[in-house]
Structures are given as C-alpha cells and as structure tokens.
Amino acid sequence: MLKETLLKLLSIPGPSGYESACADYIEAEVKPFVDATARDVMGNLICTKKGRGGKRIMLTAHMDEIGFVVTAIEDKGFLRVTTLGGVNPKVTLASHVVMKSGAPGVLFQESGSEGQLFIDVGASCREEAEQLAQVGDWAAVRGVISDMGNRVAAPYLDDRSGCAVLMEVLRNLPDTDNEIVAVFTTQEEVGCRGAQTAGYAVDPDMAIALDVTIAGDIPRASETNSYVVSRLGQGAAVKIMDRGIIAHPDVVQAMEDAARKAGVSWQREVLTGGATDVGAIHKGRGGVPSGTLSIPCRYVHAPCEMVDLRDMEGAVRILTAIL
Ligand SMILES: [Zn+2]
Structure with missing residues (x-):
C-alpha cells in the first residue's frame, strides 16, 4: 500500500503554491480514517482525529516540490523562468518538464553562460508559445518514476515520500487518547510558509515533521569529504538539528x-544545511516541542531522487508507536 500510494503521489505535479491536485488525492484517500478534513487559506490540508483528553500531536509532510514560474515569453517562443525553491541548475538542466497547461517542455541553459535556465515548449514563435503558457504559469520537472523493488527513484520524493508515510500512519492510527492532527503543508520549499500558519492555528503540544534528508552514502572523489548525514536503507533518521x-x-x-x-x-x-516545517512551527506562540523524522534520500532536489521503502516503513512504525 505504501509503495502504491507513493507511486500515485509521484505522478501528480505540485510545485510550491500549486499543491491543490495533490491535496485532492490525499484528502480522498485519508477521509475514511479521520474525523475531519479541512483546507485553510494557505492551501494546507488539515486532517484531524479526535482525542480523549490526551495531548494534541501535530504531524506534517509538505506536498509541494521545487519548480519554476514563467517570467517572460520571447519572440522566438522560448520561456524565461524563475525558480520556486532550491533548484540546483547543475542537476536539473536538460530535464523534461510539464507546464501548468499540461504542455510538455524541456529545460535547458543559455549557451555561453552560467545558470540562466529557459524552457523550450516546441513553439517556433511567441504566438505559438502563448497557446501553451502564460507569464505566471508554473512548470514542474517531469521525470521517470523508477520502481527498483525496495527502492524508488523519481522527482518529488522530497516530500511525497513523507506524505506517503503520513497517509499510511493515518490508515493505521492506533487507539489513542491523543488528538492527532496531520497537516499536509504547502510552500515548504519557499520557506515553510504553510506550516507557519498551520502551526499557529493547530496550537499543538508537540510537532513532528516528516521530510527527506540527505543520504550522502554515494561514491565520492575525495575520502576527506566523508560527510554523509544519513545512509539509505539504514532506517528512518531522527533529526538532532538542521539550519531551522x-x-x-x-x-x-x-x-x-x-x-x-x-x-x-x-x-x-545532523544536517548542516536546510530546514523542515518544524523550523517554522517550533517558534510559534509560546514555542512548540518539535522534531523531525527524516527519510534518507539520495540526490535531493535532482530529478532522480532515491529513497528506500524499508526506511519509510520504519518511519510509519516509529510514528505509530509515538501516537
Ligand atoms: Zn522537503
């Protein structure tokens, strides 16, 4: 079920600010297992299981992924874009993308320059391109989804893998006195914006984010640079700290x-860069005791991110035991 859910989630593009299709799917799936679901102003999907006088525990996973927004359409039909979140041009260059309209495109880089990305939607002039995209439309990487058995490689594993774990937790909620509030958040990749307002509204006694972390256990040129953060297949990672x-x-x-x-x-x-939703939540109101349970992920923010389903299954069991 976990893999099935993950593969479905990976097929739904949803860059920061445009998560509603992803939220629609999740809401339909988890509705039978909770007492209430709601969407807030920021687009967060908030799923609540009532408690019996226990603590209020907030769990989050962000629905958005990094992406692009069209800034201009050129006379020759190329689309100029800006980024949503931490796009690394070096590993995203030469990707297939899908536009808001559903039109396909490819992402490439200006010749003779560093880093300026553009999208080619196959149009030969501005008028043709305007049939497929407008200024302000989003674009998302459209990558291959590879089912490798115990492992999956695809774009959006950050953080659809966390969403899949959270959905699985809701499907298997233990009988608990605690109130469980699962929030599928928006706009994490641009600064945990959905989590900030949801954290205030939910006012939890404890918050745990489910997100990916770097699995740096890959071949490297220099043995002196041996900082791996986490290892794929060695279990979910309990975060001690990150930059948030x-x-x-x-x-x-x-x-x-x-x-x-x-x-x-x-x-x-221990992650020396990056942050998760609880970076915003734990500083809300009078402070919220918070932490993150991470899913080790290789090639984070590349179109070929990779996770191990056994780490995800472990995360489901750890969370279920806390609730
Ligand atoms: Zn993430």
Missing part, C-alpha cells in the same frame, strides 16, 4: 524510545 531547528530533546527521546519499542532500526541525523 535544534530538535527538542524530549521529542528526540520520544522518537528513539518509539523506535526501540517498535523494534526498528534508526539513525541519528
């Missing part, structure tokens, strides 16, 4: 206790 949060010690403890209780392997993660 120093995880609350009680939440770290709760996750590690839960992993022991569930009998699944896990690893610790």
